[in-house]
Amino acid sequence: MKWDWSAVGDFMPRFWDGVLVTLQALVLGSLIAFALGLVWAMAQRSPLKAVRWPVMVVTEFIRNTPLLVQLFFLFYVLPEWGLTLSALTTGIVGLGLHYSTYTAEVYRAGIDGVPVGQWEACTALSMPRGRTWSAVILPQAIRRVVPALGNYVIAMLKDSPMIAVIGALEMLGQARQFTAITFLPTEPITVVGIAFIVIAYPASLLTRALERRLVR
Secondary structure, three states: OOOOHHHHHHHHHHHHHHHHHHHHHHHHHHHHHHHHHHHHHHHHOOOOHHHHHHHHHHHHHHHOOOHHHHHHHHHHHHHHHOOOOOHHHHHHHHHHHHHHHHHHHHHHHHHHOOOHHHHHHHHHOOOOHHHHHHHHHHHHHHHHHHHHHHHHHHHHHHHHHHHHHHOOOOHHHHHHHHHHHHOOOHHHHHHHHHHHHHHHHHHHHHHHHHHHHHHO
């Protein structure tokens, strides 16, 4: 096997396009997952069964079906109902929606970990429910779950190549397309593999640093 630096040079413009798509999917998908996951978690604690049970059914359904199937559904089925999204937007929404069901469980664990006395104190002080959540419960719960949320960001990065199947060419998608044209798989796939490590490892270190800081 001979390494061809010229193939690397030819691939780099495509590679940077793929990096941009990967980072867009990762950052925006993470924001959706974090925000929507918190909504799911809070809705599951609603005293109203009309709110709690539908949310539980939806989150269980999403969590127990493959991400790939969900991406195909969003990209190919929704247009039949009049809602058409671009490939990248579909990928972002799909990743965010899928991972929101996992972050919901993380938030739920964090909320359950808040001492019961905190709830009782808020009740004794007649604090409004919204104030109880925003000022007392969520600040404590979110601090507990930040490391786990960071791990899901890394997991989402590793799942981002799936969006290539609907035409959003992230790093690996660009590498596969380049390979199909040039029949040179070694260089582009190796570059992409290194890029995943370069992105994921600092994110892992940051997660550990946040965990140590929050523990202190």
